[in-house]
Amino acid sequence: MSELVEHTDSGKGDPQAALVHAGNGQTPDMLKMYQDIYHQLTGRTEQIRKRYSENLLIEFTEIEQLNYKICQLFAVHNLVASNISVAVFYIKDRKEQFNSFEGFKTYNANSASPTVSLVLRYNFSIIPANAKRPQEYVVNIRLTSKVALFKQIKDEAPPFINGSLLNFLTGPVVEVTVDYADYVIARGFLEAVDEWVAGCKATSSSTFLRQIQKYSHFIPEFLQISTAGVFGYCAYLVAPGIVSGADEAGNLAKFVIFFMVGLFIIIRLAWIFAKICEKAIDNFPELSYVKLNRGDEKIVDEAKKSKKYAWVRLVVGFVLTIAINCISSYVVRLI
Numbered sequence: 001m002s003e004l005v006e007h008t009d010s011g012k013g014d015p016q017a018a019l020v021h022a023g024n025g026q027t028p029d030m031l032k033m034y035q036d037i038y039h040q041l042t043g044r045t046e047q048i049r050k051r052y053s054e055n056l057l058i059e060f061t062e063i064e065q066l067n068y069k070i071c072q073l074f075a076v077h078n079l080v081a082s083n084i085s086v087a088v089f090y091i092k093d094r095k096e097q098f099n100s101f102e103g104f105k106t107y108n109a110n111s112a113s114p115t116v117s118l119v120l121r122y123n124f125s126i127i128p129a130n131a132k133r134p135q136e137y138v139v140n141i142r143l144t145s146k147v148a149l150f151k152q153i154k155d156e157a158p159p160f161i162n163g164s165l166l167n168f169l170t171g172p173v174v175e176v177t178v179d180y181a182d183y184v185i186a187r188g189f190l191e192a193v194d195e196w197v198a199g200c201k202a203t204s205s206s207t208f209l210r211q212i213q214k215y216s217h218f219i220p221e222f223l224q225i226s227t228a229g230v231f232g233y234c235a236y237l238v239a240p241g242i243v244s245g246a247d248e249a250g251n252l253a254k255f256v257i258f259f260m261v262g263l264f265i266i267i268r269l270a271w272i273f274a275k276i277c278e279k280a281i282d283n284f285p286e287l288s289y290v291k292l293n294r295g296d297e298k299i300v301d302e303a304k305k306s307k308k309y310a311w312v313r314l315v316v317g318f319v320l321t322i323a324i325n326c327i328s329s330y331v332v333r334l335i
Contacts, residue, residue, distance in 0.1 A: 046179070046180055047177055047180070048180065048183070048187075049175065049178075050190055050193070051174070051176075052173055052174040053173060054173060054197060054200075055146065055173065055202050055204070055287060055288035056143075056173050056174065056197065056288055057201040057202060057287070057288065057289060057291075058143055058145075058200065058291065059291050060107075060291075062196075062200055062201075065196060065199070066120070066141065066193070067084075070139065070189065070192060072192070073189060073192055074126075076188075078126055079126050080126060080127060081124065081134075082122065082123065082124035083122075083123045083124070084100055084120070084122055084123075085100070085121045086118065086121075087118070087119045087121070088117075088118050088292070089115070089119070090111075090113040090114065090116060091114050091116055091152050092152075107292060108293070109292065109293050111294065111295055112295045112298075113293070114145070114148040114293075114295040115290045115292050115293065116145055116149050117142055117143060117145065118290055118292070119140060119143075120141040120143075121140050122140075124136075126185070128182055136181070137178065137179060137185070137186070138177075138178070138179040139177075139178050139179075139189050140177045142174070142175045143174055143290050144174070144290070145288070145290040145291075145296070146173060146287075147303040148289065148299055149171075150286075151299060173288050176190060178190065203287045203288065209281070209284060212281055213281055213282060213284075216277075216278045216281045216282050217278065220271050220274040220275055220278060222274075223270050223271075223274040223277075223321050224267050224270050224274065227270035227321070227328070228263060228270075230325045230328065230329055231263055231266050231328050231329070234329040235255075235259050266328045273321045274317065276314075276317035276320075277313075277321070279313070280317060281314060283306070284307065285306050285307050287300075287303055287304065287307065
């Protein structure tokens with residue numbers, strides 16, 4: 001799922017005025033002329049940003065394809081000058097900078113530091129059709145590895161922060177910003193990224209899981225209340241037979257003590273098992289990554305194993321909760 005976020009102006013004023021007038025019968029050529037005049041008079045550029053939340057599986061070949069699609073657009077326009085830089089950000093705030101994509105191709109794949117994000121930056125000047133002077137454009141594309149960023153945030157976050165919030169903090173997988181003078185040209189770069197995202201390998205994102213994560217903090221309370229209700233109902237059914245007889249007062253005292261201690265133990269056990277379920281749901285990893293080196297391969301393998309363990313913990317937690325309810329009701333009936 002992608003989201004077109006905003007149009008912004010890098011300066012003051014109303015840069016959209018030309019667009020408004022163009023909607024009142026002006027031709028596209030007149031629109032380009034208005035935009036060119038505005039850009040030359042003010043020196044301002046506008047910005048458009050788009051974000052993608054798809055769980056992409058990005059490797060070096062996908063990055064090469066993305067660069068190829070962007071460079072293809074350069075050939076469509078009258079390119080005056082261009083510059084490409086690539087920045088790779090690692091866990092623990094390390095960074096590696098390349099001043100060209102050719103230099104990035106010499107990247108050391110033996111590095112043990114997992115990649116958190118990669119930023120492709122394209123600076124270029126073109127002379128659009130029906131324009132005499134060059135216009136400057138900047139395209140920034142940030143690719144984020146969710147598995148690496150989740151690990152980094154989890155290692156640095158306080159222990160009381162739950163996993164669902166950490167997943168939210170990982171943000172979009174792909175974010176594109178274009179600083180432009182001509183909106184039509186800028187849209188061409190966004191469409192190129194759209195096409196690239198659609199062609200990338202991806203894992204499906206569970207809407208059901210995201211909805212459960214919003215309310216996972218209610219699971220311990222719900223299971224404690226339901227467990228106490230089952231235990232209390234069973235005790236209510238057997239109470240008449242226990243308190244009757246010759247030693248009614250003694251039996252009642254024993255029953256009350258058993259009930260209070262048993263209720264405390266059963267509620268605590270239910271809370272422990274429910275927390276296992278909650279953590280399994282909150283920490284369920286979303287498999288989305290940028291895999292460039294051995295460190296990335298290792299952290300991706302860990303994420304795949306963590307996903308399997310999360311399912312196991314979830315099933316075990318619910319089974320234990322059901323089992324403790326059945327056992328407690330059975331024990332009460334034996335009294």
